[in-house]
Amino acid sequence: MTQTPLPLTEAVIQLDRLEQDIGQAVSGQRQAIRELLVALVAAGHALLEGVPGVGKTLLVRALAAAVQGRYARIQFTPDLMPSDVTGHAVFDLKREAFRIRRGPIFCNLLLADEINRAPAKTQAAMLEAMQEGQVTIEGQALALEPPFLVFATQNPIEQEGTYPLPQAQLDRFLLKIAVAPPSAEAERAAVRAATSGRIGDRLDTSAVRPLLDTETLQRLQLSATTLRLDERVLDYAVALVRAARDWPGVDSGPGPRASIALVRAARAHALIEGRDFTTPDDVRCMLPAVLRHRLRLGAELEIEGVSADALLGELVERVPAPRD
């Protein structure tokens, strides 16, 4: 069945509700929620990074509660094997043949919690799934049912016993969302909500209604791809990525996949903003989330304490925006 894009008004209403519901479950993370929705609408994977306890897992759980699809969660550990993620072949004694037992990756929304705790071979098991939407088990390629989105979390401060994601794997993530601690007011509200009439500290996503089924979600994603994109906006996005690539002090810059990701994210952002066209503001807004994990800063900048976000902040001020 050929899918049709969701009309703009309906798409905006759905996304608005989604944003509000998730915002009720996770307070004080407006920017992170917005970027998570961008990843959802742009059909891209997202890596959430933040210190423990800021609500990374809750954020993804809330999103999963809103999307009526199959949701799976994998806690990444050092002894996790690739087959624990993708699945494996088992011998069926009754049929006297091997049977494929599918792993938790066969779902619509996958939460890969603390992804950097698993060794590189297990992380690499997700590469094929993330890029090609399929998994190969015993030489047999099995397609993943769309939509397939991976939301991974990692902790930036505990480096002991972790395996930093390789650049190739990082590049598969459309966005890297920095989940910062909430403001004092938002934290107060979160504490009040989490301790009033509730036993224990389980993640509560009851405020989130099941708003989107997988079909609607795909139509929403299709809507984002049909938004108007002016040539000047396209040029601006490409210029930004190319400038980041050649920026002094950057050891390894973003590749063309980053340009594609930036435009996809900008389109999704424009849809969430309720517009049927993309502006340079959308590009500018999504630039840090799209590029911060694709930049490898040189030793000189690292020593000076320049972060990727600070560098991108300077870059965006210096690369000319379209004005004609």
Next chain:
Amino acid sequence: MRLERLTAQLRPCPAWQAIDLGFALARAWFPALWALWWCTALPLTLIVLALAWLHSDLWLLALWWCKPLYEAPLLLWASRALFDERPRRGALPGMLGAGLRPRLLPLLLWRRLSPRRALVLPLLLLEGLPQRARRARLRTLAGGSASGWLTLVCYHLEAILWGGMLLGLYLLIPEGLPGIDLIAALEDSAAPAYWISSACYLLACSLIAPFYVCAGFALYLSRRTELEGWDIELAFRRAPPPPAAVLPALALLAPLLLAPPPAEAETWPAPEAARARIAEVLDSPDFGATREVELWLPVADPAQRSTEDAEATWSATPPPWLAGTIQWGLVTLGAIALLILIRALWRERSPRLPRSARTEHEAAPEPHSASPIDHETEIRRLLAADDPGAAIGALYRASLERLDRLGLSLPPGATEGSCVQRASARLPHRVGVPFAAIAAARQHAAYGDRDPSAAHVERLLSHWRRWQGRTDAH
């Protein structure tokens, strides 16, 4: 001491060359010296470990303080090896015992922190002089020996080696294995890391000690060579013996050659007579007298001589004009170098745009420098040409120019949204709100392909005219 059996060539040399000779000797004998160091140090390490258990700082301090004990056997071994007498295994206990000799007491007590330890050690162990004579001897030997510098350099080498080992361990332990806490390794004597650090220091000491001792010994030899002319003595000893056939003849001639003249032999002066003779010689008019001698020397051609003089003057002192030119040239070069340095630093501080972005920036249209009336004329012309999209674009650019004049600096990368944000934050409401409307209309026209109506542009234009502080004429 059999100087002729020396395995190294002795000659008077500066202190640094002597130290270099010591280092070369240490390199040649390193395995034996290193093993000897551990033979003394290891038992002591274990004894002190048993005494100062769980107090790694005390353990390390005690081992450090007893360093002369481990160095004494090394010196004895080196002193014998230098004279081509490699000590046998049986001699080892004797050499180890040297570490416990009472002669070393000064080095373990009041001379422990002496920077001349390397030079004092051979003096104490090899000469065995009484205390007063030893003091005078040390004063004589230590002058210009650079033994203090040797101690300082070796101390730094030890520290560098120790730090290097510690850092190497810290960096090379794979992730996932328990690592070394560098702070604890330096400060917390109860931490296991401190024990590792202490072991590293001990190892560094063992590696440097052979070089330190040999260099000190070489300094000692160098000073004695300089003061006592060992090299000359050695040269005589090594001189080839006279041929055998000549010996009988020399034996026969010896009385004739060596015997003093009979008269002198008979009248060998007594000391009083010798003194009187000396006084007589000193008083004689010929002793210490000066004489003026006049003689004729050939003189060269005056022309040639003046040329030679000029050349000599030229090479000795350049003419003032040349010196001035060179001086000003150097000052100019220095100024240029300074300017280049400042420019480089300035560029370093403000990273340049990459070429691709710069080119685009250069190609980007600059805000029109036309007057407000020109802008308005242009906008009206575009409206008359039924091109409201272009008209709103021109109005947006004119607004940016106006914001710039109002002191709102907008970087080249400022998009419509960021311009509006800055204007709302820093400019009065009467400016921020109309500008936001202009920017929104411009966004719809430029990127949404949704041109505003001519009336809307007129309205926005009239707002813009109010910014300029002029009344709408229409």
